[in-house]
Amino acid sequence: MGDLSIKVGKNVVMGENVTIESNVMIGDNVVIGNYVVIKKNTIIGNNVKIGDLVVLGKEPASNKKMARKPNTKLPPLEIKDGVTIGCNTVIYYGVVLHEDVLVGDISSIREDVVVGESSIIGRNVMVEPATTIGRKVTIQTGCYITANMIIEDEVFIGPCCSSANDKYMGMGNFQHKGPIIKREAKIGNNATLLPGITIGEKAIVGAGAVITRDVAPNKIVVGNPGRPLG
Amino acid sequence: MGDLSIKVGKNVVMGENVTIESNVMIGDNVVIGNYVVIKKNTIIGNNVKIGDLVVLGKEPASNKKMARKPNTKLPPLEIKDGVTIGCNTVIYYGVVLHEDVLVGDISSIREDVVVGESSIIGRNVMVEPATTIGRKVTIQTGCYITANMIIEDEVFIGPCCSSANDKYMGMGNFQHKGPIIKREAKIGNNATLLPGITIGEKAIVGAGAVITRDVAPNKIVVGNPGRPLG
Amino acid sequence: MGDLSIKVGKNVVMGENVTIESNVMIGDNVVIGNYVVIKKNTIIGNNVKIGDLVVLGKEPASNKKMARKPNTKLPPLEIKDGVTIGCNTVIYYGVVLHEDVLVGDISSIREDVVVGESSIIGRNVMVEPATTIGRKVTIQTGCYITANMIIEDEVFIGPCCSSANDKYMGMGNFQHKGPIIKREAKIGNNATLLPGITIGEKAIVGAGAVITRDVAPNKIVVGNPGRPLG
16 A cells, blocks of 8 residues: 555545555545455546445456457456445456445446446446446346346346347357346346347246246246236 | 443454444354454353354334334344354344354344244245244255244255245235245245234145235145145 | 464465464465465365365364254365466365366355365355265256265256255265266256266256156156156
């Protein structure tokens, strides 16, 4: 922290053993927990709260088998004013968390993801790369948000929902396409969304449903495979 | 740790870099891992084992969107004699873990939760607030236990089960009510329990079942939606 | 780290606050993150990368209720050349990670597990004891891999899949037997596999399917309970 390239605002409260890499910017009135790692170039706004045992600005990794190499040319992690991040959470570079976003404990957000203002990412939520999450979205505890997915404003996703983007399951050479969830749609707990489907505006997906086709706006679908209710 | 308000018993083994806030009490023969954060007022009994990278006594957070503000008037976290806690786990204040409870790695228990004697909370289990878990309960790895849920003694919940408490999925102003699981009931892996249902004594829920209605005692239900077997 | 029984190779980059217990061996060109705990006897090869806030070589725990006591006579954790491990991950002793394996963030692998060359264990994956994972296997984010399971080479398991090994759900005295997934089989996201079933070579399990019986090679099964497609 003696690094001149690190800028720290006023009234910042640091926990014990905070590791800050070069070129990090921290705003005013920020609270940072204990045993936190802030990787290079990370930008933290004002009034941000970060829990204990958190990693911010991680670079993606890969091995020989992995078909999709991670994008290493992304901007740094940017955490806007008033964001709160829980404990034991890992957020990659190339992520933007807009004002007042809440990210729970034991969660992780991969690179190239935007989360809109006042959205909630619950505990133990995993978000994959290149996904866009709107404003005032609720993603409850234990959800899996696949890559290349679009979640519009005010969507509600119940606990433990799962989504997929790879119709051919690792056979490669096909374009990955995650689900699109339109404004104000609601997804029940432990629902399963298949690649490329669209859930229409204000549609409702029942708990435990397996959604294999598009759902029209305002419709309710339940079951496996998902069918209109009634 | 020079704080006079911290009381530490005999034969306590501390890892490297343990952060202990004010007014914490630690019993005899306690083993605490490395990079552990113990928040203010936490009470730890005798013969307790705590893994590495753990947060104990966390205060809940919220943002502007969140309808239910967390209860900030709860008692401290109390960990009774003989409890074992895994690594990278986060436990909130207002939790009581009774004697001989085991909590696995990478789990989290929110505020206002009681876990009865000798129960097992597996790895990567998330427990929401205001839930009661009985004695000799097994909650296996990856389960999601919603808020306002009652789990009676000797219940067995297989891996990755999910439960919900909000029939109207975030529309607000409705009372949240989690499932009730009665004594000795058994829930198969990846089952989905809807809000407010009751699983009767010694009933069995099949793996992957979606339970939308009450299950009578001793009955076996399977499928989506769950129906009596045979 | 002044312990003479610790051997560290050339060009090793250590983060801040790395806790290394006795008799640990670390190869050349290894990168270790911050706030990492390496338990006694752990063996780390060359060109290994370890993230922040990781625990390596953990001993299993148990309580009075637990029927299956953990095996305490296993060899140490062995991490072969070129392995990459994410942040906030917990790996037990008695595990072998072969060359070029990638383990994601917030994952955990219990004791007595072998992972073959170039396999990928995603983020937030939990692997139970006594399971064998072949070469070039992909286990995507959020999967639960039960104990006593066999996953052959080049299997693909989509996100959030769940498996079980205990037909009698905690009643004890029965042999636990996890699923067997044969070469090149593919499992869709959030599928549920029951104890003891076999998924044949190149078979495909649909997303959200609940598999209660064996699946023949090259077959496609979907639904709850899983049935052949078409």
